[in-house]
Amino acid sequence: MNFTKMHGLGNSYIYIDLFKEDLNEETLPELAIKVADKNTGIGSDGMILIGPSEIADVSMRVFNNDGSEAMNCGNGLRCVAKFAYENNYVSQTVFKIETKGGLVEATVHPDQNQKVPTVTINMGAPRLNRSQIPMIGSQKDQVVNEPFQLNEQDIHLTAVSMGNPHAVLFTDNIQSIPLLVVGPALEKHSRFPEWVNVEYVEVVSENEIHFRVWERGTGITQACGTGACAAVVATILNGFSQKGKEVKVHLLGGDLHITWKENGDVLMNGAAETICEGVWLG
Numbered sequence: 001m002n003f004t005k006m007h008g009l010g011n012s013y014i015y016i017d018l019f020k021e022d023l024n025e026e027t028l029p030e031l032a033i034k035v036a037d038k039n040t041g042i043g044s045d046g047m048i049l050i051g052p053s054e055i056a057d058v059s060m061r062v063f064n065n066d067g068s069e070a071m072n073c074g075n076g077l078r079c080v081a082k083f084a085y086e087n088n089y090v091s092q093t094v095f096k097i098e099t100k101g102g103l104v105e106a107t108v109h110p111d112q113n114q115k116v117p118t119v120t121i122n123m124g125a126p127r128l129n130r131s132q133i134p135m136i137g138s139q140k141d142q143v144v145n146e147p148f149q150l151n152e153q154d155i156h157l158t159a160v161s162m163g164n165p166h167a168v169l170f171t172d173n174i175q176s177i178p179l180l181v182v183g184p185a186l187e188k189h190s191r192f193p194e195w196v197n198v199e200y201v202e203v204v205s206e207n208e209i210h211f212r213v214w215e216r217g218t219g220i221t222q223a224c225g226t227g228a229c230a231a232v233v234a235t236i237l238n239g240f241s242q243k244g245k246e247v248k249v250h251l252l253g254g255d256l257h258i259t260w261k262e263n264g265d266v267l268m269n270g271a272a273e274t275i276c277e278g279v280w281l282g
């Protein structure tokens, strides 16, 4: 099986080209765990399948490195767009990608050599209703700065779905967050029946935030594109910025530029890089 390893700001996946490779559906979770293993596999945050689509130009499926399938992946979308363009699966610079969480629009920005260093994705509108996260609770329909009891500790969180679920917490100091404790405890909390990605945000200004993530099914990663979009939406819902303003998000692996537009769509711009290509013999 041929593979390509790519990353978006250090969030790396093993990409398999389903235009050329034929995989057995039942073995996909196990394959994701195997290729992602840093000791006995290739090493990555998971596995992404790029394939044909009946309703878009290409399709993307995402598996975390624990084998669970996710509905969406922002860093993965930028890499899929780069892969599709550079491999001539699309001929336009603007095209559609099908994900399990819905359709998105990609705009690639090729250089003179037709290589794509950066990509903009229109992620569509965030889903904010409690049932769309999904999150159990009887309070207001939108979960904005809602008090939450976690292991006898009182925290506040804002819940946003970007096709996949996110819980965003605000902090005054991103260097001293208890991510290794709160991340896993919140990820599998019984009030999130489909589990949840956990993000901390420190607001610098209405145009700039710091961000850290504990990803559902993976743990701490260098970056999370959907998480960064959810963080900007949460920042605006909590009154720290406004719709229409571009927010620079500082992640461990680099920066993303995100705008929640007046029309409701979220735009994400950032890098996509190819690391290597190879043949999986496992």
Ligand SMILES: N[C@@H](CCC[C@H](N)C(=O)O)C(=O)O
Pocket (backbone or CB within 6 Å): 011, 062, 064, 069, 070, 071, 072, 073, 074, 075, 076, 164, 165, 197, 215, 216, 217, 218, 221, 223, 224, 225, 226, 227
């Ligand atoms: N790294 C991703 C998100 C991958 C899926 C996530 N862990 C989930 O289970 O929802 C991104 O860049 O968005």
